[in-house]
Amino acid sequence: VVVCTRLALAVLASSLDQTVVATAMPHIASDLNGLEHAAWIGTAYLVAAAAATPIYGKLIEVFGVAQMCLLSIALFLAGSLGCGLASDMNMLIGFRAMAGIGGETMFGLSLVAIDAVAPRGRRADLQGAFNAIFVVSSLVGPMIGGAFTDRVSWRWVFYIHVPIGIIAAFAVVFVLRLEGTAGSAREKLMRIxxxxxxxxxxxxxxxxxxxxxxxxxxxxxxxxxxxxxxxxxxxxxxxxxxxxxxxxEPIIAGSIVFQRNTFLSLLVAFLAEWGVFTLIYYMSLFYQLVRDTSAIRSGVLLLPFLLCVCLWTIGTPMIVKRLNWWIYPALLSGGLALASVAHGFTIMLGETEYIAAESIMLACIGIGYGCISSTIYLAGQASVAQHERPVMMMLIAFVQHLGAAVGLSVSGSVFNNALAKNVIKHGG
Known part of the structure; x- marks a missing residue:
C-alpha cells in the first residue's frame, strides 16, 4: 500500500504537468519575452517524452524497474526545478525536454512496478486506479495551473512537482524492494x-x-x-x-509488435487517445467560444465524461477478474464502438444547450474510454511472455502518447482550415 501510494504521487505529478502548464503559458511567454516560442513549451516536453518512452522498456529489462523509476523521477525533478528557475525561453524549453523524458515515462514505469510487486489478484485493480488518477489529474490540471498563476506565480506550476517527486523517490529507494538484474555495469551497458x-x-x-x-x-x-x-x-x-x-538484443522484439493481439491492442490504444484528447481540448474550446461559457463552467459540463471514465476505469478490472481473459476483446471492441458512435453525435452540437442529451453523449464516451484505458494494459500483459511485459507496457504508453499528439495536430489542422474558410465566407 505504501509503495503504491507513493508511486501514485509520481503519476499524479507527471500527469498534472502538461495540463497545468497549458494554463500558465501566456504568462510564461510574457514574462520571458518569448511569445513566438511559446508552443515549444509543450512541444519540447512531448517530443522528448515520446522519443524516450519505447527505449525505457528495454532499459527496464537491462537495469531493473527500481533503477529506472529513480532515474525517471530524478530527471523530472531536475527538469521541473530548472523550469521554475529559468531566466529565458531557451533555458525553459531545454528543461522542459528533460522533464518530459522523466515525467511522461512515470506512468508506464509505475504500471511495471505494480506488476512486479503487487499480488496477482490485485494488479488489475491497482492499474485501474492508476489510470483513473492519470485521467482525473489531466482534467483538473488547468484549474490548478490557473490558481497558481493568478494568485502566486507561474513558477510554482513547476516548483509544486518537487516535493511530490521527492516523496516518490523516497519510496523507490527505501520501500520498493526489487532485486536488481544480474551482471556488472559494463555488461549491462553492452546490452543496450x-x-x-x-x-x-x-x-x-x-x-x-x-x-x-x-x-x-x-x-x-x-x-x-x-x-x-x-x-x-x-x-x-x-x-x-x-x-x-x-x-x-532489439529494443522492441518483432515477436511483440507483429503478434496479432499485441498489434490490435496498440492500434486501439492509438485510436482511443486520439479521440479522447481531441474531445477534451475541442469540447472545452467549443463551450467557451461558441456558447460563451467560462473556463470553470466548461469544466463542469465535461463532468459526465470525467465521472464515467473514473468509474469504468476502476470497475473494468473487476469485470476482467470475474470473467477472465475472454472478456478482453468484448471490452476493447465494445468500448471503442460506444465511444466512436457517441463521438459522432458531437456534429449535432450547436449554440443551443441540451444538457441532458449532451451529458448522456459525454457519459457514453467516458464509459467507452474507461473500458479501453484499463483493458488495454491487461490485454497487452496477457499477450506476451513475463520478461516482455515491461517492454509491452512502455510500448502501449508510447503509442498512447503518439495518438494524442497526432490526433491533436490533425484536429487542429482541420479546425484552422474550417475557421479560415468561414472567416472568408462571412467577410471577416
Whole structure:
C-alpha cells in the first residue's frame, strides 16, 4: 500500500504537468519575452517524452524497474526545478525536454512496478486506479495551473512537482524492494542497442515535429513538414532493418509488435487517445467560444465524461477478474464502438444547450474510454511472455502518447482550415 501510494504521487505529478502548464503559458511567454516560442513549451516536453518512452522498456529489462523509476523521477525533478528557475525561453524549453523524458515515462514505469510487486489478484485493480488518477489529474490540471498563476506565480506550476517527486523517490529507494538484474555495469551497458535507440529517437522526433508543424506553423505541403515526414519514414524502415538484422538484443522484439493481439491492442490504444484528447481540448474550446461559457463552467459540463471514465476505469478490472481473459476483446471492441458512435453525435452540437442529451453523449464516451484505458494494459500483459511485459507496457504508453499528439495536430489542422474558410465566407 505504501509503495503504491507513493508511486501514485509520481503519476499524479507527471500527469498534472502538461495540463497545468497549458494554463500558465501566456504568462510564461510574457514574462520571458518569448511569445513566438511559446508552443515549444509543450512541444519540447512531448517530443522528448515520446522519443524516450519505447527505449525505457528495454532499459527496464537491462537495469531493473527500481533503477529506472529513480532515474525517471530524478530527471523530472531536475527538469521541473530548472523550469521554475529559468531566466529565458531557451533555458525553459531545454528543461522542459528533460522533464518530459522523466515525467511522461512515470506512468508506464509505475504500471511495471505494480506488476512486479503487487499480488496477482490485485494488479488489475491497482492499474485501474492508476489510470483513473492519470485521467482525473489531466482534467483538473488547468484549474490548478490557473490558481497558481493568478494568485502566486507561474513558477510554482513547476516548483509544486518537487516535493511530490521527492516523496516518490523516497519510496523507490527505501520501500520498493526489487532485486536488481544480474551482471556488472559494463555488461549491462553492452546490452543496450545504441544504434537502434538513436535511429528510433530520430524517427519519433521527425514524426512529431511534422505533425506539430503541419497545419499550424507551416502548411502540410511545405518543405519543412515534407522533409520531416520523409525522414520519419526512412528512419522507421532503417530501425526495422537494424532491429531485425544487426541488434543482438532489439529494443522492441518483432515477436511483440507483429503478434496479432499485441498489434490490435496498440492500434486501439492509438485510436482511443486520439479521440479522447481531441474531445477534451475541442469540447472545452467549443463551450467557451461558441456558447460563451467560462473556463470553470466548461469544466463542469465535461463532468459526465470525467465521472464515467473514473468509474469504468476502476470497475473494468473487476469485470476482467470475474470473467477472465475472454472478456478482453468484448471490452476493447465494445468500448471503442460506444465511444466512436457517441463521438459522432458531437456534429449535432450547436449554440443551443441540451444538457441532458449532451451529458448522456459525454457519459457514453467516458464509459467507452474507461473500458479501453484499463483493458488495454491487461490485454497487452496477457499477450506476451513475463520478461516482455515491461517492454509491452512502455510500448502501449508510447503509442498512447503518439495518438494524442497526432490526433491533436490533425484536429487542429482541420479546425484552422474550417475557421479560415468561414472567416472568408462571412467577410471577416
Amino acid at each position: 542497442d545504441y544504434l537502434g535507440s538513436a535511429v528510433l529517437t530520430g524517427a519519433v522526433v521527425s514524426l512529431l515535429l511534422a505533425v506539430s508543424w503541419g497545419g499550424s506553423t507551416y502548411p502540410w505541403s511545405s518543405t519543412p513538414v515534407v522533409i520531416a515526414l520523409f525522414a520519419a519514414i526512412i528512419l522507421l524502415f532503417l530501425f526495422l532493418w537494424v532491429e531485425g538484422w544487426l541488434a543482438k
